Amino acid sequence: MKQLKRLFSIFLVLALTVSMFVGCGKKSTGDWKIGIITGTVAQNEEEYRAAQRTKEVFMERYGEDKVILQTYPEKFMDEQETVIANIAGIAADPKVKALVICQAVPGTSAAIDKVLETRDDLLIIAATSGEDPNMIADRADLCFQMDEVGMGTAIVEQIKKQGAETLVHYSFPRHMSYALLAARRDLLKENCKKEGIKFVDATAPDPTGDAGISGAQQFILEDVPKKIKQYGEDTAFFSTNCSMQPPLIKSILQQHGIYPQPCCPSPYHGFPSALQIEIPEDKKGDANYVVEQIRRINAENNMTGRMSTWPVPVNMMFIEAGAEYASQWIEGKWGDKIDNEKLKECFVDYTSNYGDDIDINVTLLEENGKKFDNYFLVLIDYIDL
Structure with a gap:
């Protein structure tokens, strides 16, 4: 009987020890x-x-x-x-x-x-x-x-506040085959007409086509100055494609145009690479820091208020x-x-x-x-x- 009690005591101690280690570890969540x-x-x-x-x-x-x-x-x-x-x-x-x-x-x-x-x-x-x-x-x-459709109203309201007289919409046939993107384009055109803003439907190369991303980006860099020369500095630009945002921002800054938002609104989308913003390790993921840097660069180039985006990526x-x-x-x-x-x-x-x-x-x-x-x-x- 004593031996049995001793064995039970040892088992109890071992059980408590195991449970302590399990309790101190990370919670098991399953193998997923x-x-x-x-x-x-x-x-x-x-x-x-x-x-x-x-x-x-x-x-x-x-x-x-x-x-x-x-x-x-x-x-x-x-x-x-x-x-x-x-x-x-x-x-x-x-x-x-x-x-x-x-x-x-x-x-x-x-x-x-x-x-x-x-x-x-x-x-x-x-x-x-x-x-x-x-x-x-x-x-x-x-x-x-x-x-996307809601943006068809929001973008026009924004560029009107920014003093735009013209909106240039860059896209290509593949994107215009997307129902929501096409509906947004049509609404942008309709709302521009209501507000007395000229709407320009501009076709750019598809980055997935033969010219690739570099060809599409080069087109934007070359075309924005032409559009500014044709329509004036109070021209706003919007592109439906992600890879076009950096050259679009860069060229708009240089030509003093208007930029209401990236295609995917975010402080990170296009701005850091276009404006050569270096993000220190301790500021990674700090959108407010990026916003401060964009505002600083815009102020230095007399562009305050002529660019905007959503605060959330x-x-x-x-x-x-x-x-x-x-x-x-x-x-x-x-x-x-x-x-x-x-x-x-x-x-x-x-x-x-x-x-x-x-x-x-x-x-x-x-x-x-x-x-x-x-x-x-x-x-x-x-x-x-």
């Missing part, structure tokens, strides 16, 4: 991962950096690697099979429980179809889609998009807040894949990093009388630079 698919650094650096930051944040939080990063090719229109293979390749890992795709370039729907052949358990988030809303919304669980928000939403869903914080209130909480939590008084408007897409229950549109007010 999230796949994040973005463009390359050349196509849109901030999206790629947002994915990297998410990976680092989750590593620190969970004590293990929870994020798999993947990119789609720069010439994704010519390499649809690679787009499909890259997305499907991540989903083939059984540990992956969610995908966050930003931007959801053409080919994403076909990739999701491929994924769904073997995986119907994934949470799939598609942000900033280049495909028809009906197509992508039928496949992805949640879709995030800037309120919206595509970065789609990636980071989307991954946060996915991680909470994976961990069973709620059951349904679509939870409007939880999603808004994730968006609001993200915007709080950029200020307490930022008003973010989240609505559901309604198109041709159809209201989507999983297609979320975001609109944020401007800050002047």
Whole structure:
């Protein structure tokens, strides 16, 4: 009996010791991962950096690697099979429980179809889609998009405040085949007419075409001075393409034009490279620092108030807040894949990093009388630079 009591005591001590070590460690969250698919650094650096930051944040939080990063090719229109293979390749890992795709370039729907052949358990988030809303919304669980149509009014209101007499809209046939981008262009044209602002529909080279990104950027650098000479300094410029933003900002600064916003509104989108803003290590992720530097450079060039953007990097928000939403869903914080209130909480939590008084408007897409229950549109007010 004494020996049995001694064995029981030893077992109790061992059990308590093990429980102490388990309690002191990081909370076990299950063996899961999230796949994040973005463009390359050349196509849109901030999206790629947002994915990297998410990976680092989750590593620190969970004590293990929870994020798999993947990119789609720069010439994704010519390499649809690679787009499909890259997305499907991540989903083939059984540990992956969610995908966050930003931007959801053409080919994403076909990739999701491929994924769904073997995986119907994934949470799939598609942000900033280049495909028809009906197509992508039928496949992805949640879709995030800037309120492109809402911008058709907001941009004109902004350039009117900035004193614009002309708006030059740079795009190309591929982008104008996107329903929301085309609807925004039409609304910009309509609102410019109402406000007495001349609207110029300018065609630029497609960066995914033969000229590539460098050819499209060179076109912008050469064309902006021509447009300023033709229409005057009170000419505002807007381009639908990410890679065109740095040369557009650079040329507008030199020619003293007007720049209401990047295509993907953000202090990071195009400004740092165009204005050669060096961001110290301790200021990484500090949007307020970037805004201060943009304002300083604009003031030095007599450009104060002639540039603006959203205070929150919206595509970065789609990636980071989307991954946060996915991680909470994976961990069973709620059951349904679509939870409007939880999603808004994730968006609001993200915007709080950029200020307490930022008003973010989240609505559901309604198109041709159809209201989507999983297609979320975001609109944020401007800050002047």
